Amino acid sequence: MGRNYSIGVDFGTESARAVLVDLESGEVVASHVKNYPHGVIDEELPGLGVKLDKDWALQNPSDYVEAFVIAVKEMLKKAEGVSPDEIVGIGIDFTSCTMLPVKRDGTPLCNLPSFRKHPHSWVKLWKHHAAQKEADRLNEVAGRMEDSFLPRYGGKISSEWLIPKIWQILNEAPEIYDEADRFIEAADWIVWQLTGRETRNTCTAGYKALWHKQKGFPDRSFFRSLDPRLENLVDEKLSRDLLPIGSKAGELTREMAEKTGLRPGIAVAAANVDAHVSAPAAGVVRPGTMLMIMGTSTCNILLGDEEKWVPGMCGVVEDGVIPGYYGYEAGQSAVGDIFAWFVKNGVPPAYHREAQEKGLSLHELLEQKAERMEAGESGLLALDWLNGNRSVLVDADLTGLILGLSLDTKPEEIYRAWIEATAFGQRMIMDTFIENGIPVDRLVACGGLPYKNQMLMQIYADVLNREVSVAAHLHTPAVGSAMFGAVAGGAFRSIVEASEKLAKLKPERFQPNQKNVQIYERLYQEYRRLHDLFGRGGNDVMKLLKQLKRGRGVPVSL
């Protein structure tokens, strides 16, 4: 009898990673990352000359299938001595809400020649922010409902979630809305491509599509009051038939097995979300620990015994992360993306030369220079809203701000200020949970950033004034997906059992440095004042600027 293995595939913003996990030792025995050929499409439809408006972010669904096939095939090549017969399950996780319109057989509308040139037929990526108008209107209508679902979503639905995105399609391209037999999360769509059958999962339904374990979806009357054409959306184009996380969605088709080198019939787990699958992989299976999944954006996951309403959180869903607990989600729409933007746009040629001479990336060079500085030494304080604010303000129209610039400000000082700003944003989220009765005793970090930038992690420990542990698995979400794959394949009775056996943290932890804690505490008070002034209506200048940038003139309301 050979060993048992499970495959996890994490579909991130830019790439998909496949890992093969040994279910005895918990080790990742092989992995492979495949970038999406078309990446994030935010300027023009590839090769079609169709320009996109601001705030759009699309993807090509064919990239997901290609990335899955190549990542798994290459991973298997590296897994010497492992037979496909020893692989018991496959789990996948995806960014969310990343959604697409498809025909009844799963064909994406953007793959049909007649719709190829229409941006609304493509995948809307999680960070597509052009449905803010629909989100605002939805929040207004939901705010007037009796027994509204809004408190379960922190008081506001984000433009990143499913219903605003679908409504934007209906408003701007009714022909695409009519032609779509189904609207589906990319997570469920890829499971469909693997198993040959359409399934839906409770995680994305709960966090992104307003579904509640006891109450189901909001009533038809709610959808009708948004727009009469949406009245039967759930029955006509979504589904009430949902699989709980950890269950088996189906088995790998012969066609997919041939393409990847896997065995047909392997159990495929119900789809899941990147942030949520990371919890068991990082050992977060009980209340009290806040998980930070830190990459392009940061997602937070926290468990509780009760359903509490926390302003500005993304959502609370019973059994949404770990069965038996209420799973809370919050997050920041841009973190690594801010550093990427700065490295791309804000670094002078001399720094590029220096980085090249030293064999460092620009991030590494800036980290080296910035870590020599004391907390507060840059004289800068920033608001980290370069991609809007997901938690706790839930407003995609907010923008970034940097205060304290002078003629002697250096690039590394600005780089450090952006990192500090994202840490202050995390502190706002953590404090909001604590103030609303959800304790945070420990922090665990995963995602790409904790492995890439040690200075950043120390700043987080200092700003949050908590010890920060780091998950040992570099590809934490993929490992979490492999755990769900193993549960679906029958290797474990539950995801908690899989986590207890396989989750690992790094032995070293980041401890708060008390001198920095004091300085950052003072700066955080100022961050909160700026946050509330610009984010809670004290000064709407960011919205005015955004409206002018969109070419819509000065709005009457501002």
Ligand SMILES: Nc1ncnc2c1ncn2[C@@H]1O[C@H](COP(=O)(O)OP(=O)(O)O)[C@@H](O)[C@H]1O
């Ligand atoms: N040394 C670094 N320090 C800080 N950020 C970095 C560094 N290197 C890369 N990044 C940022 O990491 C982000 C990617 O994070 P990662 O977790 O790998 O991907 P994803 O979020 O897509 O899963 C990018 O936004 C990039 O700007």
Ligand SMILES: O=C(CO)[C@H](O)[C@H](O)COP(=O)(O)O
């Ligand atoms: O909202 C999400 C999860 O609920 C997104 O999936 C997430 O923010 C994107 O993740 P990443 O930054 O790792 O690409």
